[in-house]
Amino acid sequence: MAHIVTLNTPSREDWLSQLADVITSPDELLRLLDLEQHEALRAGREAKRLFALRVPRAFVARMEKGNPDDPLLKQTLTSQDEFITAPGYSTDPLEEQNSVVPGLLHKYRNRALLLVKGGCAVNCRYCFRRHFPYAENQGNKRNWQVALDYIAAHPELDEIIFSGGDPLMAKDHELDWLLTQLETIPHIKRLRIHSRLPIVIPARITDALVTRLEQSRLQVLLVNHINHANEIDSDFRAAMTRMRMAGVTLLNQSVLLRGVNDSAHVLADLSNALFDAGVMPYYLHVLDRVQGAAHFMVTDEEARKIMRELLTLVSGYMVPKLAREIGGEPSKTPLDLQLRQQ
Structure with a gap:
């Protein structure tokens, strides 16, 4: 191993x-x-x-x-x-505060989400987990082992998602331990890592981490969380080149945020910058209705209009899927762009 x-x-x-x-x-x-x-x-x-x-x-x-x-x-x-206390917003918009075991969310049939670490390098003001009870879902070996036992007992799972907080807040030796345990569970085929650390501190992509991911029998995907082209710099591009050379699939998901990226031209710049860095645009999320972030909301009607314009500005493979998460639903919910009505 x-x-x-x-x-x-x-x-x-x-x-x-x-x-x-x-x-x-x-x-x-x-x-x-x-x-x-x-x-x-x-x-x-x-x-x-x-x-x-x-x-x-x-x-x-x-x-x-x-x-x-x-x-x-x-x-x-x-x-x-x-x-501002906004009607229709809550502290748990995705209904995540009932984990199957501490730190493990099994919301979708074939995949489970492990909250590896509760902390983040950056606190994004729109974060849908800004009220999450991380104290009750500590990222440590004891809780990880309980989660791993659950994963091993559920053969319908074939993909594990490392999330948080930010899973790359875990040190390399901790990630090695987790990865080694997952590799012993035969029905697990893929590991997906959701992280903002590579964009805010590109130095997090260490040689040791890249080597370990390259050696894994699992298919590894890194989903970056980037919302604007100005976030992307030469250090990030270099880090993504190393990950890509190691065979890691590189994706990005963004949140549509008023005053940040609520423009088709801004999103086109982001898609181009991502693709230049070897990262595929994956999802564009409508804001989760978390209390304290209502000022970032872009309406569904505005979002559709932005996306319809984006389709005219970049190639189809560079257009992320517009979607939202709804608590209790078995998957993300795509938003119909209503193209035929135009």
């Missing part, structure tokens, strides 16, 4: 040091972007009590100084709009 080699390489130390030095103060973030005098932005500082602010400095470096409407800033800066 293949095992990861834990190396004290500069890249490994770099991602951990970057993780330890994230920005947690709205005031510091605004100061770094020369926006400390912007009253409307400063007014949202107290929203950190609802959901902590966390932004890696490598991600901040891609934000435009002096621009209060920077799309990366809007995804990460606290806002007074988070205090």
